[in-house]
Amino acid sequence: MVAVYTCGALLSVTAAYVVAGLAAFTEIGSFVVLSAIPAAADAAASPWSWVTRFSGQFFLALLLYGTAALLGRSATMRRRYTEIVELRAAEVAGNLRARTDAALAEERTRMARELHDVAAHHLTALIVQATVVERMLDRDPDAARRAAAAIRTEGKSALGNLRSVVGTLRESQPIEPGGAAVPGLQGISELVAGHPNSRNRPELIVSGEAGDLSAAAELTLYRVTQEALSNARDHAPGAPVTIRIDHRTEGSVLEVRNGPPAAGPAPADRHHRGFGLIGMRERAGLIGAALDAGPTPDGGWSVKLTVPRQSGRLS
Missing domain, CATH: 3.30.565.10 (Histidine kinase-like ATPase, C-terminal domain)
Structure with a gap:
């Protein structure tokens, strides 16, 4: 039974059941030679008694060796199924890492666009305000002073936004809470x-x-x-x-x-x-x-x- 189980685990289905049939045939042949023929030669024994014993031994051998081959095939299928599950789990983990990397790259690209838009907006406003200061410096010093203060405020805001976005692009860690507020x-x-x-x-x-x-x-x-x-x-x-x-x-x-x-x-x-x-x-x-x-x-x-x-x- 151990040998048939091993063959069932290592061989194909057909080969495993062929081995099980050969094992059953060998046991039945041994039974006939060692038990059935001496029983038939005994004149006192009934012919039906050894026939009954032969049939029972035949079905018992088929059941034992067929079950051993089936268990061997089942163990092989379970092992292969486990290998497939582990392989699929590894593929899923790899795909998840790839999607995560792609999402991070996309997010950083989006942040780069944020940086470009922030810089373009603030610099445009600074240029316009500087033009106003230049034109009003002699005619209205108070208005020019207010415009210069607005330029300073705009510059600080631009610097804060640029530091926030550039700092995020430089670091690989996620943004910590308490950073620059999202407009x-x-x-x-x-x-x-x-x-x-x-x-x-x-x-x-x-x-x-x-x-x-x-x-x-x-x-x-x-x-x-x-x-x-x-x-x-x-x-x-x-x-x-x-x-x-x-x-x-x-x-x-x-x-x-x-x-x-x-x-x-x-x-x-x-x-x-x-x-x-x-x-x-x-x-x-x-x-x-x-x-x-x-x-x-x-x-x-x-x-x-x-x-x-x-x-x-x-x-």
């Missing part, structure tokens, strides 16, 4: 309040309650507003800008609309601009939002972002 809806109000030209400051209209917008959704609303304002400042200087944020039951709708340029579009350095509509659409796609942008009937431009409720929630 959101409150940041949109600060963008409007900190506009360099107070006489042509964008108009902010907010209706409804924001509700439970996620941080990712608020960040997208802020960044789209920031990029739309930068585009309006570059392509339609002096044009009136209106920012409407409508919080509805099904979601929040942001629309940044500017009128036609007062004196033609200002020349812009396309090599040092933000990601424009492409970056806006990528940000919208990350949280399942929809972005529409295009010219308006009066010759201006409109950017409309629709953020559905419960969007941007990452598990």
Whole structure:
């Protein structure tokens, strides 16, 4: 039985059962030679007695050796199944590591874009404010002094944002709690309040309650507003800008609309601009939002972002 079990564990199914049959045949042959023939030669013994013994021994041998072969095959199948499970577990772990690495690389790419947008926005504002200071230095020293203070504040804000993003890109560890706050809806109000030209400051209209917008959704609303304002400042200087944020039951709708340029579009350095509509659409796609942008009937431009409720929630 041990030999048949070993053959069942090492050989194929057919070979294992052939070995079991040969073992049973050998035992039955031995039984016939050693027991059945002497019993038949005994005249006092009944012919049916040895036939009964022969049949019982035959079925017992088939049962024992067939079971041994079956147990050997079962042990082999269990061992192979365990190897397959371990192999699949290793593949799943490898795929998980690959997805994690890809997610980290994508997140760092997104942070790099954040860095580019932050730098472009702050530097554009600093250039505009420096121009105001230069023009008003002789005519209105007080206004120039206030503009210089605004430049200092803007510079500190830019430095803080750049340190936050660059520090995150340099470190391989995740961002610790208590770092720089992620800009959101409150940041949109600060963008409007900190506009360099107070006489042509964008108009902010907010209706409804924001509700439970996620941080990712608020960040997208802020960044789209920031990029739309930068585009309006570059392509339609002096044009009136209106920012409407409508919080509805099904979601929040942001629309940044500017009128036609007062004196033609200002020349812009396309090599040092933000990601424009492409970056806006990528940000919208990350949280399942929809972005529409295009010219308006009066010759201006409109950017409309629709953020559905419960969007941007990452598990």
